[in-house]
Amino acid sequence: MTMATDDAPPTTSKLNEERASAIAAVTLPKGDDLIGRAVTINRPRDELFAYWRDFSNLPSFMDNVERIDILSATTSHWVVKAPAGRTVEWDAKITEEKAGELIAWTSGEGSDVPNSGRIEFRDAGARGTIVTATIAYDPPAGMVGKVIAKLFQREPAMQARRDLRRFKQLMETGEVATAAWTQKQRDEEKA
Amino acid sequence: MRALTWHGKHDVRVDTVDDPExxxxxDAIIRITSTAICGSDLHLYDGYIPTMQAGDILGHEFMGEVVETGPGSTLQKxxxxxxxxTIACGSCYHCGKHQYSACxxxxxxxxxxxxxxxxxQPMSGLFGYSHLTGGYAGGQAEYVRVPFSDVGPIVVPxxxxxxxxxxxxxxxxTGWQAAENADIEPGDTVAVWGCGPVGLFAVQSAFLMGAHRVIAIDHFPHRLELAKKFRC
Incomplete structure (x- = not known):
């Protein structure tokens, strides 16, 4: 393997092979059931934790989540968009929580898409807070499973990255950036 | 509204499209009163910039009158x-350091x-300059939607x-930044290679920064004539 001779990010390398593998590492899903992503947000840790802890807030930046109903202090019901106008649903339960630091959840029995994940918040000094999301999911077999797998495997790593970016935009600027110039266009982008 | 749209290499058209909201x-909506064509619009026209899509509205040098504002805009009709x-949010780490193009x-x-x-690393959004920079509609149009309108727009006296x-x-x-990068000190003699619009602005910026003498270099006589008018 050819070694880089400068300290530029490998995704910008002049060596074609090195650049291609670095870009693949950033953009391609690593396996098909576990993804992890991080983003640095220029806001205090407690504020970010509090917004995320109220799960009913999540659809404001997760474009594929239609709605989340709060069932109790630790349980919620998720309705997520699937191809062809369908939805998939599950109940989620918080399995671990440390105020201001982390929230972990897992889906209950009988979920359309069994999944679990954790979101962690760490201080980043003058830069704010590093937010790390780790999500594991298990698409079921069969025809329905194929449709659901298509939704989740469409590029799950990319979906998580975009959700975190939108979370950052919302927390830092109060809104989610869009290049649409009519409401109709924006609705189509989110569909 | 009417807008200049890109459809492919050497194919731009004035189309009727939806008005911005x-x-x-x-956000604010601006009614365009003047817009310029940038040298870098030619790169779009000549097909050198990837991630353009048919129907994209061009234009990133424009001004106009505020006709509508969102509740978070500081502009007034x-x-x-x-x-x-540059479409910059004003609230991120980079904007806090005035590094707006890294928003x-x-x-x-x-x-x-x-x-x-x-x-x-992703870059900030720009108006009318491919989907690499956000896919925003540009200002070579009758109206434009300006996001984060409390940050970028300069109110004209x-x-x-x-x-x-x-x-x-x-x-x-752009011309000012070129001069700024040269660390001009009062009394300096400065040479400017290329006296198109950017170069001529670099010439004037150099004088404003205290240059004693500016030497304009170009192979087009009419550009050199213009440079002479600015004391080169």
Missing amino acids: ILNPR GQRVVVPF DNGNPADNQDIGQEMYG DGLDDDEVLFLSDILP
């Missing part, structure tokens, strides 16, 4: 504004992937014509 709290081409948030989440793949302020949107700051 306020979509986010900090009727104000005349020049709109810088983390101006580029929509979906389009940041392209910059991340090409450069290792009464008594200044469009032609006197339009170039604040891009090309004057």
Whole structure:
């Protein structure tokens, strides 16, 4: 393997092979059931934790989540968009929580898409807070499973990255950036 | 509204498209009164910039009158504004350091992937300049939606014509930055290679920064004539 001779990010390398593998590492899903992503947000840790802890807030930046109903202090019901106008649903339960630091959840029995994940918040000094999301999911077999797998495997790593970016935009600027110039266009982008 | 749209290499058309609407709290809608064509619009026209899509509205040097504002905008209807081409949020780490072209948030989440793949890091949003920079509609149109309108737009004082302020949107700051990068000190002699619009603004910026003498270099006589008018 050819070694880089400068300290530029490998995704910008002049060596074609090195650049291609670095870009693949950033953009391609690593396996098909576990993804992890991080983003640095220029806001205090407690504020970010509090917004995320109220799960009913999540659809404001997760474009594929239609709605989340709060069932109790630790349980919620998720309705997520699937191809062809369908939805998939599950109940989620918080399995671990440390105020201001982390929230972990897992889906209950009988979920359309069994999944679990954790979101962690760490201080980043003058830069704010590093937010790390780790999500594991298990698409079921069969025809329905194929449709659901298509939704989740469409590029799950990319979906998580975009959700975190939108979370950052919302927390830092109060809104989610869009290049649409009519409401109709924006609705189509989110569909 | 009518707008200049890109359809492919050497194929731009004036089309009728939907009028822009306020979509986010900090948005404003501007009725365009003047717009310039940038040298870098030629790169779009000649097909050199990837991630253009048919129907994209061009234009990133424009100004106009505020006709509508979102509840989070600091602009007021009727104000005349020049709109810088960078779409910056004003709230991220980089904006806090006035590094607006490195803004983390101006580029929509979906389009940041392209910059991340090409450069290792996404860049800010720009008006009318491909989906790499956000896919925003530009200002070579009757109206434009300006996101984060409390950050970029410069309110124009009464008594200044469009032609006197339009170039604040891009090309004057570009020439100024070239001069700034040269660390000009009072009394310096400065040479400017290339005296197109950017070069001529670099010439004037150099004088403003205290240069004693500026030497203009170009192979087009009419550009050198213009440079002479600026004391070169």
